[in-house]
Amino acid sequence: DTESSTDYEEVVIEEVYEDDEDEEDDREPTCWTEYYIEHGYDVYLFNYAGYGRSFGNDFLFWKSATPPNGEFRHGMLGSIQRILYSTFFAFKPSSESLKADAAAVARHLVDVEGVEDLVIHGESIGGMAAAGAARALTAISGSAAALTTTTTATTPKPKCSTLLICDRTFCNLEAVAQRLVGQWTGTAIRLLTPSWSTDIARDYLAATCPKICANDCADEIIHDYSSLKAGLSFAGELTKGQTRNVGWMMSVPLEYRLADLDNVGVANGRMETRCCGGGAAYPMMFKNPPTWPADKRVSWSEAYHFAACLKRIGKLATVAKKQMQQRASDGGLSNMEGVQDEEEAEGVEVSYLSENESSGMQMSPFSNTDSGSKMPKKKSETEVLLIKIWSSLACCDGLCGHPLGHAVKEGFDCTISWLCCAVVFGSQVLAEKAEQRWNEERRQQQQQGSSSREGSMSPGLDDDSSLKLILPDDFDLRPNDGYQWDENDLARHPLPIPVVLSSLKDLYAQNKNALEKVEAELNYVMGMLGYIISRLTCKENNNALSPLIRRQKQDDGAISTGFFINLHCGHNNQYSLEERQKLMNLIHKMSDDVV
Secondary structure (H helix, E strand, O other): OOOEEEOOOOOOHHHOOOOHOOOOOOOOOHHHHHHHOOOOOOEEOOOOOOOOOOOOOHHHHHHHOOOOOOOOOHHHHHHHHHHHHHHHOOOOOOOOHHHHHHHHHHHHHHHOOOOOOOEEEEEHHHHHHHHHHHHHHHHHHHHHHOOOOOOOOOOOOOOOEEEEEEOOOOOHHHHHHHHHOHHHHHHHHHHHHOOOOOOOHHHHHHOOOOOOEEEEOOOOOOOHHHHHHHHHHHOOOOOOOOOOOOEEEEEEEOOHHHHHHOOOOOOOOOEEEEEEOOEEEEEEEOOOOOOOOOOOOHHHHHHHHHHHHHHHHHHHHHHHHHHHHHHHOOOOOOOOOOOOOOHHOOOOOOOOOOHHHHHHHHHOOOHOOOOOOOOOHHHHHHHHHHHHHHHHHHHHHEEEEEEEHHHHHHHHHHHHHHHHHHHHHHHHHHHHHHHHHHHHHHHHHHHHOOOHHHHHHHOOOOOOOOOOOHHHHHHHOOOOOOOOOOOOOOOOOOEHHHHHHHHHHHHHHHHHHHHHHHHHHHHHHHHHHHHHHHHHHOHHHHHHOOOOOOOHHHOOOOOOEEEEEEOOOOOOOOOHHHHHHHHHHHHHHHHHOOO
């Protein structure tokens, strides 16, 4: 839930565990409280209002059962009074009570206890309390500093330096309910609780302190599309900082639904032409992908078109694979009953083409054009190419979670979320990989005694020159050595975006005539992937490498998304050792950078 931590200045903890130092190195912490205490932090915990002995204000005769005016009353009568009071007079816990309680604790630590460095860590629904407390605390500090401006050259510092950690939380409660129960719950919650505000993304963005957003795309409770990561990416890319209804299920535009219903390409639907004033007509659904640096942001229409193109390619590839499997199972004698038409493909299959399948399909007897052929050569080649194309696209790594094929199968909204997360948070993932590469190259050069050849050295984080570049290899997040041995027909590591784009371009260049059916869709997808690469490797994003904390000015039209941590531990499990080390390194780094 919510934990507030401050730097521990005494050495009592070190003395207590000094004799068991070797044993402690091998033992993993069982909770955040234990973890922070082991790292020398004071930890402050509290019960939400409505739990334990936290009840809130008194009301009439209920004060005899509720502190502070009355003593805590044990027994059945006291419990009944507290239940009735919380139910009919002050329903708790509510979203507002959670944020108010956390803000009260934070202000107490700063004003009464004199805490100067505060880390507010909220996990799951605790992220709502943590984000609300950080917003309230930083707003108070900012207004106090503004009111105390004088003619002197010195500006007073805020009372407390704050760091916000939102750990595996959601962007708003309605979005989570829609994925767990149904789309109708979003409106139902709004109607039943009109005074509640569960918009964590809004409070997170409004907090003017350094921030960390940790997310696991495979969270079994909070859907990746409903996560705070997704909400921040939408706010940063599509909604211009607005967070209302972010993460809600979205309806597919009519033109794409009609094209899917008619089983035609996205550029050949019923609404493909529109007459202009002069009587001319132009393709309504024919779009060009965004280009960098002309397009600084992806538009809604471009994002929807990207999702529609991917769904079309995935659908055709799924049909092609089923047809080839059906013919193979029937020994080449089947007339493909049951899979004759593409309309029978439901959804998109997330799969890839193994090396054995690829070679087997290329040697298929249906590729022949002699009198014994059961399938025209061109159609068979098109099927193989479609499967290869989708195999690459389905495994495309978005740098922030699921591969592209998984997002496409989830629907349009999840595909758009994949795109937004890649362009908003992808630069941070690349910055971390580039930093590792620079440190490794510097270490190797120092071991080889080549430090005198400064011109050949790769720039580091301390170098502010324009030579700092993200290389295409930095997109590769696969293990350095031996990862191929872990792959099989059912599991495969995600492929870097540059590798996927290069593979698609090669297939299209060599087989352009055989891909006429998906030519428009494939070109748009390749253009969008190229846009992602150009945007993430541009000079503007390279400037974010030195400070890993992104603190951008609101008047520049940008939002502060903080630093992103990609987790693989589930919803309620403890971080892995590598993830815990990364979190603590960020806490130390951000604490040093706070002014």
